[in-house]
Structure formats: C-alpha cells, structure tokens
Amino acid sequence: MTVDLSHYLAVSGIVFGIGVMVALSKRNVIAVLMGVELMLNASNLAFLAFSRFSGAFQEGTEPLAGHTFVVFVLTVAAAEAAVALAMAVLIYRKRETVDLDRISVLRW
Amino acid sequence: MESTGVVVAFYVLSGLTILSALSVFLMRNMVHSLVFLVSVFLGMAGLFVTLSADFIAVAQILIYAGAISVLLVFAVMLTPLASRDNANSLYVGPGVILGGAIAAIVVFTAIDVEWNQLTGVALEERGFVSTIEMIGEQLLGRYVLAFEVASVLLLFALLGAIVLVTNRDEDDETADGDADEAATTGVAEDTV
Numbered sequence: 001m002t003v004d005l006s007h008y009l010a011v012s013g014i015v016f017g018i019g020v021m022v023a024l025s026k027r028n029v030i031a032v033l034m035g036v037e038l039m040l041n042a043s044n045l046a047f048l049a050f051s052r053f054s055g056a057f058q059e060g061t062e063p064l065a066g067h068t069f070v071v072f073v074l075t076v077a078a079a080e081a082a083v084a085l086a087m088a089v090l091i092y093r094k095r096e097t098v099d100l101d102r103i104s105v106l107r108w
Numbered sequence: 109m110e111s112t113g114v115v116v117a118f119y120v121l122s123g124l125t126i127l128s129a130l131s132v133f134l135m136r137n138m139v140h141s142l143v144f145l146v147s148v149f150l151g152m153a154g155l156f157v158t159l160s161a162d163f164i165a166v167a168q169i170l171i172y173a174g175a176i177s178v179l180l181v182f183a184v185m186l187t188p189l190a191s192r193d194n195a196n197s198l199y200v201g202p203g204v205i206l207g208g209a210i211a212a213i214v215v216f217t218a219i220d221v222e223w224n225q226l227t228g229v230a231l232e233e234r235g236f237v238s239t240i241e242m243i244g245e246q247l248l249g250r251y252v253l254a255f256e257v258a259s260v261l262l263l264f265a266l267l268g269a270i271v272l273v274t275n276r277d278e279d280d281e282t283a284d285g286d287a288d289e290a291a292t293t294g295v296a297e298d299t300v
Contacts, residue, residue, distance in 0.1 A: 003118045003158075005225045009218035011122040011155070015148070017211025018129040024203030027195045028138060030183050034145050037176065038129055041152050044164070052159045053225040064242045068251055070164050071243065074171050075258045079265030081176045085183040086269035098187050101197050 008049035016042035029088040029098045033081065040077045044070045117158050125151035138184050138192045142177065149173040163240045 016039050023035030051066025092098050128147040135141035149172040156165035184192065247255045 003115050005223045006218045006221075007118065007122075008155070008159070010215045011126065013214025013218060014126050014211045015129050015152075016214065017207040017209075018126070018133055019207070020210055021204050021207030022133050024206060025196050025200035027197045028193075030180060030187070031138065031141065031194055033183075034132060034141065034180065037145065037172070038132065038148065041149065041168075041172070044168075045152060045155060048156055048159045048161045048164060052161070053223070064239055064246065067161060067164055067239055067243050068246045070161075071167070071247065072251075072254060072258055074164075074167060075262060078171055078176065079262050081179055082269040083265050083272070085179050086272040088183055089186055090272050092187050 005049055005053040008053075009046060012042045012046040012049065015045070027099050027101055029091065029100060029103075030085070032100065033084050033088070036084075037077065037081070040073060044073055047073070114158055117154065121151050121154040121158065125155065136194055138194050139181075141194050142180055142184060145180070146173055146177045149177065161239060163243060 019035045019038030019042060021035070022038060023032050026032050026035065047066045047070050051064060054066075088098055091103060095103060097103065125148055128144045128151060131144040132141045132148065135144060149168060153165045153168040153173070156168060
C-alpha cells in the first residue's frame, strides 16, 4: 500500500470542492472568505504534490518551482484576507449587517 | 513513499482535513466553524510535511493557522452576535451541486489519469536536500521580479486595509469646521 500523486490530488480536489460549497452557499461575508481560504489551501496542496512527484523536470533543472509558487500564493492569500476583512468590517459599519443576501446593491 | 509511517500519516491527516472542512460547512456557529478551519490548516501543514515541504509547512502554520485565523477571529468578534450564525443563503442547492461536481471531476481525473510521476527508488534518489536554500535561491534569482511585486502588493494591501477601516469622524468634523469658516468669512465679506 503506497501513497502517490493521485491520492494527494484527490484530497486537494475534495477540499477545493468543499471550499466552493462554503464560498457559494454561506450568507456571512466572513464564511465566504473562509471558503476562499479553503480553496487556496487546496491549490497549495496540489502544487506541492506535483512538485514532489513530477517526473517532468530533470534533476537539477527546476527543482522546487512548486514550492516557490506556493510562497507567492501564501503572500496573495494574506493580502486578500487583510483587504477583504477590512471591507467586511466597513460594510458592517455602514449597513449594520454582514448578510450577503442583504448587500445586493452597488450604491445606496 | 514506501514507509508505512508516511502512509498512515497521509490517511490520518487527509481524513482530519476533509472532515474538518466538512465541519466548516456544516457548523451552525461561526466561531465553531472557525475552529475547524484552523484544524484544516493544521492538517494541511501535516500533509505538506509528508510531501517533504518542511519550510512551506512551517510557513503555513505561521501564516494561516497563526495570522489569518486571528484576523478571521477579529472579524467575527467585531460583528454582533445576531450575525454570528453560519446560515446558508438561497443558493445552497446550486452551491453544493457545483462544489460536489468539481470535487468529483477532480477526484475522477486524479485517479483515472496515468500520471508521469516518480515512484519508489527514483523518488528516493531525487530526495530533497534543503528546501529553504533552494526556495531562497529561486526567490532572489529567477523569480526576483515576482518577489518584489509580491512585496509591493503586501504593502499596498496592508495600507489599503488601514485606510479602509480608519474612522472618518475627524474628517467630518474638519469638513464642518471648513464650512463654518467659509460661512463666517462670507459674513465678514458681506459686512465689509
């Protein structure tokens, strides 16, 4: 019994699907952000699995490009979380709600 | 990946991760689903360790389980109790169908495709020496432009977050003050 690339990709796909569910079907702005974080994490797992198992790159040419890409994904995720949570707090301050079904207009 | 320890660790960690992710979806209280989200992050970090990605695993714990989850806790705590339930919107049916379809497609593809992957001895021979050193060389070598752009992006994101949530009451007061000044000067001009 061994673990190979397909197992990691399957876990990544399942977590990504759950992230899509959370992001699409939650009312709370912060819950939607949690779904987005789940999706980003699943993509990180897929990157690292490919980086570990891929035989496409010869030894020494592009050894850890997947790891480097994950570093950038982490950076963008941190920036996105900071800005989006600031916007959530701002929307709450203006509208007294974080219910996405009630924040459906572009101006008021 | 021959050692049984890695196999057991993979199954335990992936089970923990997937069950916690499902709990994030199913919990009725935002705070509970937040705790399960932290559990997902930690399980993911463990999966990264089984992939020999030591630096990324530590960074994952620091950034996700540390910083981002604290940000989310603050956001939850800054909104009132009334909006702290994790209710589903009207689109829960399409959302669940779409998410399940994406997961099913990816899992089917992952299992069905014959991947060009290293296994057994070839994987052992390609063993990683130190991921930190190689990541550092790539960040400051081939990907240095993207690295700089990422730093600028972080700077502006944090500045933007601060600007967004700054309370503008003082601005309003100064605007009123300006208006008052203009009114008084207007009166003064009239009298002149």
